[in-house]
Amino acid sequence: MSAPLHELGFLEAADALAQKTVSSAELTAALLDRSEKLEPALNSLTWFDREAALAQARAADAARAAGDARPFLGVPIAIKDLLNVKGQPCTAGSNILKGYVAPYDATVIARLRAAGCVFVSRTNTDEFAMGGSTETSAYGPTRNPWDVARVPGGSSGGSAAAVAARLAPAALASDTGGSIRQPAAFCGVTGFKPTYGRVPRYGCTAFASSLDQVGPISRSVEDAAAVYQLIAGLDPRDSTTSPRPVEDVLPAVRAARDLKGLKLGLPKEYFVEGLDPEIEQLTRAAVDQCRALGAEIVDVELPHSRYGIACYYILAPAEASANLARYDGVRYGFRAEAGDLQEMYEQTRARGFGAEVKRRVILGTYVLSSGFHDAYYLRAQKVRTLIRGDFERAFARCDAILGPVTPTPAFRVGEKTSDPVQMYLGDVFTVNVNLAGICGLSVPCGFTAAGLPAGLHVVGPAFREDLALKIGAAYQHATEWHRKRPVDPQGGRP
Amino acid sequence: MSDYVPSIGLEVHVQLKTRTKMFCACPAHEEGTPNVAVCPVCLGLPGALPTMNREAIRKTVKVGLMIGSEISLRSTFDRKNYFYPDMPKNFQISQQAAPLCIGGSVEIEVGGQKKTIRVNHIHQEEDAAKITHLENSSEIDYNRASTPLMELVTEPDMSSPDEAIAFLTALKEMLVYAGISDCNLELGHVRCDVNSSVRPAGTDKLGVKCEIKNMNTFKGIHRALEYELERQMETLRAGGKLTQETRRWDDVAGVTLPMRSKEYAHDYRYFPEPDLPPVTLDAATVEAWRAELPELPAAKRARFIRDYGLPEYDAGVLTADPAIAGYFEATAQKSQNFKAVSNWVMGELLRALGEKGETIADAKIAPEALAALIALVDAKTINMPAAKEVFQILFDRGGEPAAIVKEKGLAQVSDTGAIDGFAEQAIAANEKVAAEFRGGKEAALMFLVGQVMKLSRGKANPQLAADALRRKLQG
Ligand SMILES: [Zn+2]
Numbered sequence: 001m002s003a004p005l006h007e008l009g010f011l012e013a014a015d016a017l018a019q020k021t022v023s024s025a026e027l028t029a030a031l032l033d034r035s036e037k038l039e040p041a042l043n044s045l046t047w048f049d050r051e052a053a054l055a056q057a058r059a060a061d062a063a064r065a066a067g068d069a070r071p072f073l074g075v076p077i078a079i080k081d082l083l084n085v086k087g088q089p090c091t092a093g094s095n096i097l098k099g100y101v102a103p104y105d106a107t108v109i110a111r112l113r114a115a116g117c118v119f120v121s122r123t124n125t126d127e128f129a130m131g132g133s134t135e136t137s138a139y140g141p142t143r144n145p146w147d148v149a150r151v152p153g154g155s156s157g158g159s160a161a162a163v164a165a166r167l168a169p170a171a172l173a174s175d176t177g178g179s180i181r182q183p184a185a186f187c188g189v190t191g192f193k194p195t196y197g198r199v200p201r202y203g204c205t206a207f208a209s210s211l212d213q214v215g216p217i218s219r220s221v222e223d224a225a226a227v228y229q230l231i232a233g234l235d236p237r238d239s240t241t242s243p244r245p246v247e248d249v250l251p252a253v254r255a256a257r258d259l260k261g262l263k264l265g266l267p268k269e270y271f272v273e274g275l276d277p278e279i280e281q282l283t284r285a286a287v288d289q290c291r292a293l294g295a296e297i298v299d300v301e302l303p304h305s306r307y308g309i310a311c312y313y314i315l316a317p318a319e320a321s322a323n324l325a326r327y328d329g330v331r332y333g334f335r336a337e338a339g340d341l342q343e344m345y346e347q348t349r350a351r352g353f354g355a356e357v358k359r360r361v362i363l364g365t366y367v368l369s370s371g372f373h374d375a376y377y378l379r380a381q382k383v384r385t386l387i388r389g390d391f392e393r394a395f396a397r398c399d400a401i402l403g404p405v406t407p408t409p410a411f412r413v414g415e416k417t418s419d420p421v422q423m424y425l426g427d428v429f430t431v432n433v434n435l436a437g438i439c440g441l442s443v444p445c446g447f448t449a450a451g452l453p454a455g456l457h458v459v460g461p462a463f464r465e466d467l468a469l470k471i472g473a474a475y476q477h478a479t480e481w482h483r484k485r486p487v488d489p490q491g492g493r494p
Numbered sequence: 495m496s497d498y499v500p501s502i503g504l505e506v507h508v509q510l511k512t513r514t515k516m517f518c519a520c521p522a523h524e525e526g527t528p529n530v531a532v533c534p535v536c537l538g539l540p541g542a543l544p545t546m547n548r549e550a551i552r553k554t555v556k557v558g559l560m561i562g563s564e565i566s567l568r569s570t571f572d573r574k575n576y577f578y579p580d581m582p583k584n585f586q587i588s589q590q591a592a593p594l595c596i597g598g599s600v601e602i603e604v605g606g607q608k609k610t611i612r613v614n615h616i617h618q619e620e621d622a623a624k625i626t627h628l629e630n631s632s633e634i635d636y637n638r639a640s641t642p643l644m645e646l647v648t649e650p651d652m653s654s655p656d657e658a659i660a661f662l663t664a665l666k667e668m669l670v671y672a673g674i675s676d677c678n679l680e681l682g683h684v685r686c687d688v689n690s691s692v693r694p695a696g697t698d699k700l701g702v703k704c705e706i707k708n709m710n711t712f713k714g715i716h717r718a719l720e721y722e723l724e725r726q727m728e729t730l731r732a733g734g735k736l737t738q739e740t741r742r743w744d745d746v747a748g749v750t751l752p753m754r755s756k757e758y759a760h761d762y763r764y765f766p767e768p769d770l771p772p773v774t775l776d777a778a779t780v781e782a783w784r785a786e787l788p789e790l791p792a793a794k795r796a797r798f799i800r801d802y803g804l805p806e807y808d809a810g811v812l813t814a815d816p817a818i819a820g821y822f823e824a825t826a827q828k829s830q831n832f833k834a835v836s837n838w839v840m841g842e843l844l845r846a847l848g849e850k851g852e853t854i855a856d857a858k859i860a861p862e863a864l865a866a867l868i869a870l871v872d873a874k875t876i877n878m879p880a881a882k883e884v885f886q887i888l889f890d891r892g893g894e895p896a897a898i899v900k901e902k903g904l905a906q907v908s909d910t911g912a913i914d915g916f917a918e919q920a921i922a923a924n925e926k927v928a929a930e931f932r933g934g935k936e937a938a939l940m941f942l943v944g945q946v947m948k949l950s951r952g953k954a955n956p957q958l959a960a961d962a963l964r965r966k967l968q969g
Contacts, residue, residue, distance in 0.1 A: 319765075
């Protein structure tokens with residue numbers, strides 16, 4: 001008896017479609033059936049259109065029947081509600097974009113479309129990707145498939161939960177301060193944030209432009225590498241993309257068996273007070289595993305990493321305050337009826353944005369204001385330079401850095417919503433990677449006694465995606481954590 | 495001698511003549527149907543990102559080169575934040591920290607006095623959309639949104655409305671010359687913020703500054719400045735105090751009025767534009783752009799006076815339009831009679847173009863043809879009326895003057911026998927006038943010459959006709 005269709009990963013689905021053991025329409029329908037069944041409990045998706053998805057799948061099947069041999073033709077993928085897919089709603093989890101239908105494809109979407117992928121569903125996100133729990137979404141919180149009383153992490157909690165619950169073989173997500181890696185860790189799946197400038201941001205609704213990066217959430221490093229390769233590379237529409245060619249990393253990733261000859265750094269700053277003892281123990285066990293695979297483990301220092309959260313929560317809101325200014329009710333999205341222009345602006349934004357978005361827009365406006373600009377924004381820019389320098393020095397001593405992704409396992413829904421600072425501290429291990437503009441991978445590395453997943457963080461130098469992915473793949477080859485799956489949640493929302 | 499000295503500074507916004515917009519591929523300068531030259535980028539749709547228009551950069555750098563600015567080999571873009579429906583992103587991408595061109599100056603001349611106006615900097619930015627306010631609503635045309643703009647900021651070096659206009663005229667001439675902008679004021683290609691202050695004569699410290707926003711005609715700027723400077727001086731003379739403020743020109747009432755602080759009091763919260771890497775230029779590129787610069791009007795005028803021996807007036811008229819100047823030079827190269835070329839271009843050619851509403855590019859008369867026509871006149875092969883007739887034919891359909899002269903039989907009659915005959919006929923038919931001449935009325939001869947011309951159907955050499963008449967009347 002073969003496994004159910006929804007169990008297929010991204011590359012497995014591609015293989016099955018190529019061998020014609022399954023059609024894209026069958027696979028897509030199976031995922032949609034499963035989504036309909038599990039969504040009441042999970043709330044990981046913001047939108048799907050069965051007919052539209054099946055039409056795309058049937059077109060892929062017809063193309064294949066006509067001899068089209070594109071390797072990912074007909075493979076379904078879920079898309080974070082931040083990415084513009086022409087003709088689909090794109091709301092960034094916000095009421096202010098309710099009813100907005102994207103008139104164009106993001107570059108990453110255009111690339112997946114050209115590869116023949118089927119856009120099966122859209123996944124939930126914290127509003128404008130601002131949050132670490134997917135609780136700030138206008139669609140309500142997404143639940144963690146491992147324990148529906150808990151959050152899936154965020155902001156790409158919808159993508160992580162959907163992949164963990166087998167609603168899609170893989171999903172696109174975005175990571176500004178940990179938004180791919182942290183939910184991947186919370187949901188026991190693989191998440192990869194490429195180097196800043198590696199993947200085009202054109203068409204990814206902006207949160208913080210100098211930090212945002214699109215990447216995959218998947219069930220394995222191999223799958224993450226496959227999706228990454230489809231979307232990476234220079235984009236004339238995004239001036240911050242690098243002209244470096246994207247090398248074919250898939251053969252090396254698939255062949256990775258050991259870590260011989262690699263020096264992996266362990267920052268002492270990542271094992272300090274506040275780190276959950278179970279997470280620390282699981283991370284150290286994963287590091288031991290890497291040593292057993294032949295890596296030499298060396299101590300490194302990231303002395304400025306403790307300023308990362310403060311620095312991030314100045315720079316990201318500053319950029320966001322400008323990026324979100326366009327949601328004003330004038331051209332598109334929600335508009336509050338009001339007497340005059342000023343009142344319309346105020347009412348539209350007051351009613352359209354949720355509390356967390358307002359908090360960050362106010363914070364960002366404040367740190368850029370005359371009289372405060374130098375003390376906050378400029379100083380944070382200097383700290384960012386120091387953090388980048390930390391990593392450069394560390395990478396002179398090691399090939400990649402290992403550590404925990406999150407300080408704790410998934411917390412309960414509502415547990416931190418009243419304490420934003422506690423929520424922000426959850427990004428402590430991930431934000432520095434964005435501030436430094438380098439790449440980071442989260443791979444499942446075990447479970448707490450309560451059965452909650454933990455993630456191992458593999459941080460690579462800029463444009464060494466190949467290295468981070470090979471390390472993650474070798475680890476996954478030696479472990480079974482990424483193959484564990486949650487029991488299907490029952491019934492509706494708890 | 496006035497008791498107060500004005501200081502005037504200008505912030506001049508100029509739309510650059512580029513094919514596409516500043517940060518997207520939409521056509522710039524779409525003046526037709528509203529909201530057709532738009533895309534996700536210039537509409538500020540979620541996820542859209544700007545990309546740099548290098549042609550706009552090149553044009554702004556060329557302006558810097560023309561006025562002697564220091565060109566920044568690394569310049570950066572910043573976001574200028576403010577809410578208004580004409581700005582799709584509610585921030586304008588501009589340059590604050592590191593603009594493209596630093597310093598520079600423009601020479602002006604008012605009442606025979608030359609003066610140097612210093613420029614603080616020129617930066618690159620994007621234009622806003624066009625808003626039309628109706629009775630109960632407003633209409634926004636985003637065709638104009640993100641059109642490339644340069645903003646040139648002067649030092650407060652001008653001390654009269656005339657100097658301000660002289661500066662703008664000199665700048666406009668330069669920009670049109672170098673193909674930077676069409677500077678069409680009706681289409682809003684040039685818009686100015688005008689800063690002014692007055693200080694007691696004999697003191698150095700600048701007075702309190704008032705800014706008049708968004709002026710778009712030179713005449714309006716002149717009137718607004720005259721009013722505003724007088725207002726400031728009157729206020730001070732009456733013992734009043736001026737406050738730094740932003741004002742608006744009411745063209746109908748002919749007064750400046752304070753704007754509500756809400757209309758302009760912004761903390762723009764500038765910060766570096768994260769979506770655009772710094773613009774870097776290498777010295778070789780800048781030098782290549784410098785080599786593309788045309789000769790500037792002032793230099794060209796001086797050269798026309800020196801090399802062609804033209805009066806200052808002629809040089810001024812001919813160089814006002816680079817295309818006309820080019821036509822003059824092309825013609826002058828084929829002719830020895832530079833003054834005649836100048837007369838024909840300034841006179842007949844500009845008149846004919848004006849009548850037809852054409853530009854020199856449309857003219858069918860080749861510079862070689864005009865030179866040949868002048869040669870025919872100089873050789874007395876044809877007279878002036880005939881030459882004008884030939885010119886009109888050349889202008890209307892082109893061709894070669896000698897052939898037209900032959901075809902139309904316009905060659906002058908220099909045969910004294912024939913002219914003598916016409917002279918006799920003219921005297922016979924106008925005995926009274928002939929008697930007046932004999933009685934000493936010299937002017938009467940001109941009438942008789944006219945009659946000879948008429949009888950010869952315009953072909954008689956007027957000089958020979960006059961000679962023949964004199965001989966017959968006095969002989
Ligand atoms: Zn556009």
